[in-house]
Amino acid sequence: MPAAAEPSAxxxxxKAYDPAPAETRWYAxxxxxxxxxxxxxxxxxxFCIVIPPPNVTGSLHMGHAFEHALIDATxxxxxxxxxxxxxxxxxxxxxxxxxxxxxxxIAKEGLNRHDLGRQSFIERxxxxxxxxxxxxxxxxxxxxxxxxxSRERFTMDEGLSHAVRLVFVGLYEEDLIYRANRIINxxxxxxxxxxxxxxEHEEVEGELCYFRYPFTDGTGHxxxxxxxxxxxLGDTAVAVNPDDDRYRDAVGKTLKHxxxxxxxxxxxxxxxxxxxxxxxxKVTPAHDPNDFDIAQRHDLEAIDIFDESANITEAGGExxxxxxxxxxxxxxxxxxxxxxxxxxxEAHHHAIGHCYRCHTVVEPRLSLQWFVxxxxxxxxxxxxxxxxxxxxxxxxxxxxxxxxMENLRDWCVSRQIWWGHRIPAWYCPDxxxxxxxxxxxxxxxxxSKEITQDEDVLxxxxxxxxxxxxxxxxxxxxxxxRRYYPNAVLHTGFDxxxxxxxxxxxxxxxxxxxxxxxxxxxxxxxxxxxxxxMSKSFGNVVDPLELxxxxxADALRFALTRAASPGQDVPLAxxxxxxxxxxxxxxxxxxxxxxxxxxxxxxxxxxxAGLPDDLALADRWILSRLATVIESVERGFTEYDFAEALxxxxxxxxxxxxxxxxxxxxxxxxxxGAERARTQAVLxxxxxxxxxxxxxxxxxxxxxxxxxxxxxxxxxxxxWPQADGLPRAPxxxxxxxxxxxxxxxVRTFRSxxxxxxxxxxxxxxxxxxxxxxxxxxxVEAEILALAxxxxxxxxxxRAPQEGEHRMVAAGAEVIIPLEGxxxxxxxxxxxxxxxxxxxxxxxxxxAKLASDGFVAKAPADVVEKERRKEAEAADALDALRAQxxxxx
RNA sequence: GGGCGCUUAGCUCAGUUGGGAGAGCGCCGCCCUUACAAGGCGGAGGCCGUAGGUUCGAGCCCUACAGCGCCCACCA
Numbered sequence: 001m002p003a004a005a006e007p008s009a010x011x012x013x014x015k016a017y018d019p020a021p022a023e024t025r026w027y028a029x030x031x032x033x034x035x036x037x038x039x040x041x042x043x044x045x046x047f048c049i050v051i052p053p054p055n056v057t058g059s060l061h062m063g064h065a066f067e068h069a070l071i072d073a074t075x076x077x078x079x080x081x082x083x084x085x086x087x088x089x090x091x092x093x094x095x096x097x098x099x100x101x102x103x104x105x106i107a108k109e110g111l112n113r114h115d116l117g118r119q120s121f122i123e124r125x126x127x128x129x130x131x132x133x134x135x136x137x138x139x140x141x142x143x144x145x146x147x148x149x150s151r152e153r154f155t156m157d158e159g160l161s162h163a164v165r166l167v168f169v170g171l172y173e174e175d176l177i178y179r180a181n182r183i184i185n186x187x188x189x190x191x192x193x194x195x196x197x198x199x200e201h202e203e204v205e206g207e208l209c210y211f212r213y214p215f216t217d218g219t220g221h222x223x224x225x226x227x228x229x230x231x232x233l234g235d236t237a238v239a240v241n242p243d244d245d246r247y248r249d250a251v252g253k254t255l256k257h258x259x260x261x262x263x264x265x266x267x268x269x270x271x272x273x274x275x276x277x278x279x280x281x282k283v284t285p286a287h288d289p290n291d292f293d294i295a296q297r298h299d300l301e302a303i304d305i306f307d308e309s310a311n312i313t314e315a316g317g318e319x320x321x322x323x324x325x326x327x328x329x330x331x332x333x334x335x336x337x338x339x340x341x342x343x344x345x346e347a348h349h350h351a352i353g354h355c356y357r358c359h360t361v362v363e364p365r366l367s368l369q370w371f372v373x374x375x376x377x378x379x380x381x382x383x384x385x386x387x388x389x390x391x392x393x394x395x396x397x398x399x400x401x402x403x404x405m406e407n408l409r410d411w412c413v414s415r416q417i418w419w420g421h422r423i424p425a426w427y428c429p430d431x432x433x434x435x436x437x438x439x440x441x442x443x444x445x446x447x448s449k450e451i452t453q454d455e456d457v458l459x460x461x462x463x464x465x466x467x468x469x470x471x472x473x474x475x476x477x478x479x480x481x482r483r484y485y486p487n488a489v490l491h492t493g494f495d496x497x498x499x500x501x502x503x504x505x506x507x508x509x510x511x512x513x514x515x516x517x518x519x520x521x522x523x524x525x526x527x528x529x530x531x532x533x534m535s536k537s538f539g540n541v542v543d544p545l546e547l548x549x550x551x552x553a554d555a556l557r558f559a560l561t562r563a564a565s566p567g568q569d570v571p572l573a574x575x576x577x578x579x580x581x582x583x584x585x586x587x588x589x590x591x592x593x594x595x596x597x598x599x600x601x602x603x604x605x606x607x608x609a610g611l612p613d614d615l616a617l618a619d620r621w622i623l624s625r626l627a628t629v630i631e632s633v634e635r636g637f638t639e640y641d642f643a644e645a646l647x648x649x650x651x652x653x654x655x656x657x658x659x660x661x662x663x664x665x666x667x668x669x670x671x672x673g674a675e676r677a678r679t680q681a682v683l684x685x686x687x688x689x690x691x692x693x694x695x696x697x698x699x700x701x702x703x704x705x706x707x708x709x710x711x712x713x714x715x716x717x718x719x720w721p722q723a724d725g726l727p728r729a730p731x732x733x734x735x736x737x738x739x740x741x742x743x744x745x746v747r748t749f750r751s752x753x754x755x756x757x758x759x760x761x762x763x764x765x766x767x768x769x770x771x772x773x774x775x776x777x778x779v780e781a782e783i784l785a786l787a788x789x790x791x792x793x794x795x796x797x798r799a800p801q802e803g804e805h806r807m808v809a810a811g812a813e814v815i816i817p818l819e820g821x822x823x824x825x826x827x828x829x830x831x832x833x834x835x836x837x838x839x840x841x842x843x844x845x846x847a848k849l850a851s852d853g854f855v856a857k858a859p860a861d862v863v864e865k866e867r868r869k870e871a872e873a874a875d876a877l878d879a880l881r882a883q884x885x886x887x888x
Numbered sequence: 889g890g891g892c893g894c895u896u897a898g899c900u901c902a903g904u905u906g907g908g909a910g911a912g913c914g915c916c917g918c919c920c921u922u923a924c925a926a927g928g929c930g931g932a933g934g935c936c937g938u939a940g941g942u943u944c945g946a947g948c949c950c951u952a953c954a955g956c957g958c959c960c961a962c963c964a
Contacts, residue, residue, distance in 0.1 A: 015923080281963090290963090364962085399891080400891090529900080578913090579912060581926070589924035591923085592923050650912090751929065751930035757918080757929080856944075
């Protein structure tokens with residue numbers, strides 16, 4: 001081939017791979033070529049993944065990098081297989097989180113959001129979003145994520161906001177959303193309600209305070225126990241279990257509140273556990289969900305004693321007004337002590353809830369909120385997983401999903417913040433509610449023009465729940481929606497199964513008419529090298545961009561993906577990333593070798609020509625192994641066990657292709673002629689397959705090499721490897737196994753005797769059988785070269801004789817004359833070690849054969865195998881012992 | 889209080905229906921062999937958490953226990 005056909009645009013092929021230029025170049029080339037669009041495979045089956053939207057104002061952290069590496073590997077794999085693969089990107093407005101960030105920012109200017117007012121505060125957040133919103137998507141490009149940016153969405157863009165309103169109105173009309181006065185979780189710092197799952201429970205060492213309420217008739221008292229003494233300011237009753245004999249006479253009597261002119265009634269209620277505390281529970285209807293329920297049943301008054309920051313209001317009494325919860329707790333105990341009503345305070349271990357955004361202790365609070373009636377939505381969502389319309393991988397996560405779904409309470413969706421989708425409900429002075437898609441101008445019930453919109457916005461997770469179909473154009477019947485819904489798979493962490501996955505299931509089935517995705521692939525958490533969760537406060541977070549800068553984005557992706565077994569956490573040590581870089585460099589150099597030996601032929605030309613039919617043993621071996629690896633990688637990618645796929649691919653590429661095939665290939669390449677041509681073809685085929693198999697995980701380097709080697713078109717859209725067309729050769733695999741064992745045996749001898757590699761010597765080999773003899777005869781030259789010998793003498797038999805070393809490998813005897821190599825003394829200990837090892841093997845086999853019932857009960861083929869092992873080991877041991885005897 | 893996961897080489901982890909324990913990194917020795925010293929070749933190192941059970945045979949299946957981690961939970 002003429003020199004002009006040199007495939008590489010850049011003629012030089014450096015000895016080391018430099019990721020930086022390749023990574024900056026190829027992303028632009030791909031985007032330019034339009035290959036991120038599913039239309040690149042217009043006739044392909046649809047395969048869509050909608051991104052779990054990161055916070056629009058955030059930056060890419062290691063968890064994103066990991067999740068995106070898995071999504072991108074999946075998408076690239078499917079794209080190469082010919083699917084119309086769509087990775088739809090986008091971001092989330094992240095209500096409370098984003099609002100908190102902006103509030104902190106304006107706090108630096110000495111302002112709070114109320115100083116700015118709703119309108120300008122929201123404008124301020126939008127401005128912040130515009131400034132920082134592009135950062136994470138830029139970082140995704142840097143990591144090589146092959147998203148279709150033309151379809152990018154944002155949870156608060158016009159279309160999605162419209163869809164959110166439509167869903168709200170729809171749920172309202174179906175009576176699946178309602179407004180009610182309930183005890184909700186209140187964050188006194190964020191000043192908003194939270195849903196149940198937005199509360200994080202944490203074990204703390206608290207207290208249990210015992211104090212007395214005297215009877216109004218002066219006949220004594222009832223002692224109650226509480227962990228929150230301050231709430232007694234809002235007590236309106238005491239409850240006991242109806243079956244509790246201790247309090248039989250107390251039920252129905254009244255108690256005197258020590259600080260107020262108020263009487264508390266003693267009620268009997270089943271929820272009271274007689275075993276806990278004194279068996280008598282103080283009842284604070286406004287500040288405890290249990291107490292609220294009791295109050296409902298017994299028609300008790302609810303007294304709210306806290307303001308929105310959980311400070312005591314006037315309802316809590318002059319003495320305590322203005323105090324926060326914790327100092328009020330102290331003050332109340334003091335006051336009780338003064339009144340001689342405090343009995344004791346015990347240490348008490350219990351769990352208390354914290355806000356998942358700011359970690360403030362959550363306060364149960366009675367307030368008017370919007371709730372989604374979830375029960376009707378859960379049933380179809382549970383069924384969908386039960387009959388496998390959606391499948392969790394690994395399956396065990398379905399349990400969490402079912403447990404949560406089955407125990408679900410109504411979802412509080414209103415938030416008292418400003419950043420988010422404003423609730424489309426209006427109220428008139430008469431208290432009528434008007435829920436409407438469009439800006440309401442009059443009360444729907446009485447026609448009053450004096451209406452005001454609900455001040456609240458919806459929970460961020462409300463819009464997230466609609467993400468799989470709203471991003472595709474719902475409620476319009478778009479081509480995308482028809483084609484890409486349901487999505488193929490959702491890659492996500494177990495931590496948001498309840499927040500997100502379960503709700504997408506509910507909403508998807510209800511509004512889009514089908515499950516949102518066929519599979520949910522759950523991945524683990526990226527941890528630090530010591531297995532600790534990465535956290536800012538602990539200071540062990542690792543920046544993926546920084547690592548990608550030093551090792552290459554491919555190296556990081558490879559390291560992360562290589563550790564990704566379904567559901568398993570990934571400990572990330574920098575050495576792993578460095579390992580990725582080393583592997584890619586190895587691939588680079590293997591490609592460099594192939595390139596140097598192809599005489600200018602391109603991979604594309606080699607592939608077009610097909611495999612030659614005069615394949616040698618090593619050729620058949622590597623192609624057969626390649627077929628197995630292709631199947632393994634396919635299985636791993638399909639089942640999202642990337643660790644398995646990459647383990648095999650790594651071992652094949654480095655341990656078989658580089659270490660053995662390329663080394664063996666040097667002989668026929670040097671021989672020239674037909675042998676050279678044949679070997680070039682096999683090298684080209686295998687390398688082409690390896691590059692394509694690695695591409696989903698190592699996109700930049702493989703694309704760079706694909707170009708340099710002259711692959712057909714772009715690697716990103718190259719045909720995915722098929723095991724079908726490759727010749728299977730179990731005989732060649734056995735034969736190569738023998739070659740590897742024999743070569744390794746000689747190398748071990750050489751290494752242990754510290755014989756320099758440059759020192760050549762002959763070996764005699766007595767093959768195990770005739771078949772092996774033929775094989776070894778055909779690869780004599782290869783053994784010679786790989787073991788650094790000057791002769792391989794095949795013999796039918798060789799009696800032990802003085803001055804020779806003897807080893808056993810693959811059932812063959814390998815005999816090395818020691819003359820001029822090492823002295824007899826040095827070889828003696830080595831042969832002793834061999835005898836020891838072989839002897840132990842033999843004894844184990846014999847013990848097994850002699851043990852009770854083995855021969856009788858084990859399968860025939862297993863017994864046969866053991867017998868063969870015994871015979872071989874016995875023969876070999878005899879020979880070694882005879883040899884050993886000659887050492888004196 | 890319930891549930892789940894993990895426990896295998898110094899470290900991080902594989903180990904697919906039960907049939908002679910593996911990888912990467914680290915460590916030791918030899919080698920700049922014309923793809924790669926970011927490399928090659930070889931080596932050392934493991935009562936597979938503990939105790940029972942099933943089985944001819946257990947890292948793998950069953951039971952109990954221990955340690956670590958995680959999730960859920962309206963006993964005030």
